[in-house]
Amino acid sequence: MPATALALGALALALAWPLPILLSRARWPARSPGLALVLWQSIALTGGLSMIGALFAYGLLGFGTNALAGIRSLSVHAGSGAVPAGMTFSQVLALAAAFLLTGHLLLNLAATFLRARVQLRRHRHLVALLSEPSADRPGTRVIDHEAPVAYCLPGGTTSATVLSRGLISLLEADQLRAVVAHERAHLLQRHHLVLLAFRSWRSALPWFPIATRAETAVGLLVEMLADDEARRQVDDRTLAMAIALVGSAHGPVTGAGDTGAGDTGAGDTGAGDTGAGDTRPGDAGAGDTGAGATRTGTGPRDTDAAAFARPDHPFDLLTPRLRRLVVDTPRLRRHQGFGVLAASAGLLALPTLLLLT
Amino acid sequence: MGNLGVLERLLMDVLWDSGQALPANELRDRLLTPAAVAASRKPLATTTVLTVLSRLETKGFVTRDRDNRPHLYRAVRTRAEHTAELMHEVLGSAPDRQAALARFIGNVTPQEAESLRLLLSPASGE
Numbered sequence: 001m002p003a004t005a006l007a008l009g010a011l012a013l014a015l016a017w018p019l020p021i022l023l024s025r026a027r028w029p030a031r032s033p034g035l036a037l038v039l040w041q042s043i044a045l046t047g048g049l050s051m052i053g054a055l056f057a058y059g060l061l062g063f064g065t066n067a068l069a070g071i072r073s074l075s076v077h078a079g080s081g082a083v084p085a086g087m088t089f090s091q092v093l094a095l096a097a098a099f100l101l102t103g104h105l106l107l108n109l110a111a112t113f114l115r116a117r118v119q120l121r122r123h124r125h126l127v128a129l130l131s132e133p134s135a136d137r138p139g140t141r142v143i144d145h146e147a148p149v150a151y152c153l154p155g156g157t158t159s160a161t162v163l164s165r166g167l168i169s170l171l172e173a174d175q176l177r178a179v180v181a182h183e184r185a186h187l188l189q190r191h192h193l194v195l196l197a198f199r200s201w202r203s204a205l206p207w208f209p210i211a212t213r214a215e216t217a218v219g220l221l222v223e224m225l226a227d228d229e230a231r232r233q234v235d236d237r238t239l240a241m242a243i244a245l246v247g248s249a250h251g252p253v254t255g256a257g258d259t260g261a262g263d264t265g266a267g268d269t270g271a272g273d274t275g276a277g278d279t280r281p282g283d284a285g286a287g288d289t290g291a292g293a294t295r296t297g298t299g300p301r302d303t304d305a306a307a308f309a310r311p312d313h314p315f316d317l318l319t320p321r322l323r324r325l326v327v328d329t330p331r332l333r334r335h336q337g338f339g340v341l342a343a344s345a346g347l348l349a350l351p352t353l354l355l356l357t
Numbered sequence: 358m359g360n361l362g363v364l365e366r367l368l369m370d371v372l373w374d375s376g377q378a379l380p381a382n383e384l385r386d387r388l389l390t391p392a393a394v395a396a397s398r399k400p401l402a403t404t405t406v407l408t409v410l411s412r413l414e415t416k417g418f419v420t421r422d423r424d425n426r427p428h429l430y431r432a433v434r435t436r437a438e439h440t441a442e443l444m445h446e447v448l449g450s451a452p453d454r455q456a457a458l459a460r461f462i463g464n465v466t467p468q469e470a471e472s473l474r475l476l477l478s479p480a481s482g483e
Contacts, residue, residue, distance in 0.1 A: 119446075123458070125416050126443045128362055129369050130436070145440060149447050150461035162447075179461050186459045195459065216464075223463040241477055247462045247470025322465065322473050 001061050001070070007354050008054035015047035015347075020210045024217045030320040032332040033224035035340040037194065040218050042344035044201055048105060049351040052098050057355060059095025062087030067355050105204050112200035116192075124153055127162055134163070137180060142168065148249045152183040154192040161187070170249060175242035178230040182239075185229030191222040223321050231325075240325040364388075364409045369418060373436040378422055378429035381406050 020043060023029070029036030057067065062084055063077065064070035077084060083092065131143040140161045143149075148167035153160050161183040168176065186192070198218045202211040230239050318326070332340070371387045372379065379387075385406045410430055413419040418439075422429040434442075447458060462470070 123443065123446055125418070126439055129366050129418065130440055130443060132366075143440075143443070145444060147444060147448070149444070151447055151458045153458070182461055183459075191459055219464060222459065226459075237477065240473060243462055243465060244470045244474035244477060247465040248467055248474050318473060318476075319465075319469060321463065322469065326473070326476060 001057060001065060001067070004067070004354055004357070005054050005057035005061070008050045008057055008351060011350060011354070012047060012050040012054050015043055015050060016208070016210055019043060020214055024213050027320070028332060028336075029217070029221060030224065030324045031329050032337060032340070033221040033228070035332065035337055037218065037221045037225070039340055039344045040198075040214060040221070041194070042347045044198065044214060046347045046351060048201075050354075052101050053351045053355055055094045055098035055101065059091045059093075059098060062091040062095075105201075108204035109197065109200045112196055112203065116196055120153065120155060124155060124158065127153060127160070131162060137161075139184070140180060148246050150179045150183055150246070152186045154187055154190070159187045166249075167246065170245055171242055174234050174238050175245070178234045178239040178242045179246075181233045182226040182230040185226040186222070188229075189225060191226070194218060195222060220319075220321055224324065227321065227325065236325045240322065243322065243325075361409060361412065364405070365413055368406070368409050369413065369432065369436075372419065372430065372432040376432075376435075378425075378431035380425075380427040380429055381410060382427070384410070384430065 023036070023039065023043070060067060060070035060074065063073040073084065127141060127143065131141040134140040134142050139159070140163060143162055143164050145164045146166040147164060148170045149162075149164045150167050151162055153162060161180055163176075163179070167179070171179065195215075195218065198211075198215045202208075202215045205211045227239060323329075331337075367388060367390070368384060371384060375387070382403050385401055385403050388401055388406065410419060410421075414421055414430075418433055419430050420433055422431065447460065
């Protein structure tokens with residue numbers, strides 16, 4: 001049992017620090033974003049389970065020699081209201097922490113989903129009043145606004161893709177087709193659920209930088225997955241051009257960058273810097289990493305930018321999502337894919353196995 | 358009852374365009390546009406308008422002046438204000454709210470999009 005608690009603690013540490021860092025820096029997720037998404041979910045879930053499991057296993061030491069006996073003894077003692085003789089203070093604390101952490105994470109998850117539901121309902125009402133159904137695209141509504149935006153509103157049977165008039169006049173027909181396919185993929189693959197789960201994890205552990213990094217990485221993977229669906233309808237260049245047009249039109253319209261999280265207006269000054277860097281590839285190295293930092297204002301993306309800032313190639317200025325559209329990026333080989341899946345499943349089973357042995 | 362949504366939108370358009378408080382029967386008269394007639398598929402009754410108004414009131418888009426007989430209905434905010442609220446959420450200027458909405462361009466920054474555009478344009482001109 002002490003060994004179990006230690007092993008779970010070590011697993012929790014590994015999943016809280018080195019493994020997510022490695023994964024967020026790796027380049028293979030751009031090749032198979034779906035597999036990377038599975039691995040991220042496994043890391044997050046196993047991380048939580050092993051954190052709780054380590055505390056629980058340590059606290060159970062006061063109750064029994066193995067987990068099953070400990071749990072049985074715990075339930076008996078919980079009924080009688082007494083604590084077994086010889087249980088140390090730190091074990092009591094650990095046990096309480098395990099229960100509190102579990103409750104905290106679950107309540108936060110529920111609160112995040114409820115809050116999102118309320119916000120979505122209000123937003124759906126607004127959309128219903130301010131937009132018209134598109135005549136030639138089922139499940140699509142058009143809002144009368146000059147800013148080019150496209151997004152999706154999840155909601156079961158009432159889910160919809162919303163396009164703005166500005167977007168429709170900006171893009172050509174097949175670029176629009178790419179946008180709609182992209183948004184429909186978000187809806188069909190229920191990406192908002194994954195995003196909400198990771199967002200709840202981050203808001204439950206605000207002092208934990210890896211949670212933010214994971215949320216960013218998952219957000220990026222979800223976009224890649226939706227891009228992949230769009231690429232089945234149009235060629236890569238069309239999709240890339242649609243992103244480039246919509247993305248670069250956003251700047252002047254919104255006035256600031258669009259990451260939302262860390263916007264302090266620094267993005268505006270960053271615009272000039274990157275612009276200069278792009279036209280003069282010679283001095284790109286240091287300057288571009290710097291621009292990467294001002295671009296997002298949040299930590300996680302800095303490393304992405306740094307990883308790609310080799311001055312000799314303009315493609316390297318792009319973050320992974322765009323890069324894979326302009327540079328040939330083969331999918332992971334079959335055995336590599338199986339490896340990722342096996343690792344995800346193995347990770348997920350590990351805390352339970354450790355606790356029961 | 359699926360066309361209630363359409364009627365809600367048309368009714369709000371009337372209220373927004375008029376910019377003043379109106380009684381239900383006046384609203385019904387102004388709603389007799391071809392689009393609204395097509396949506397209701399039958400002569401529009403004042404009771405239907407009242408149903409639609411009370412739905413809009415519950416959702417917080419319409420307020421009712423009960424001191425007056427008949428009651429007067431008024432849009433809570435202008436169309437422009439509501440549009441601004443919606444775009445605010447979509448463009449993520451309210452960081453707390455954007456998670457539920459996955460936008461097409463995601464986290465792509467204007468600068469990055471601009472470099473991509475430069476990268477793509479010379480070849481597309483060939």
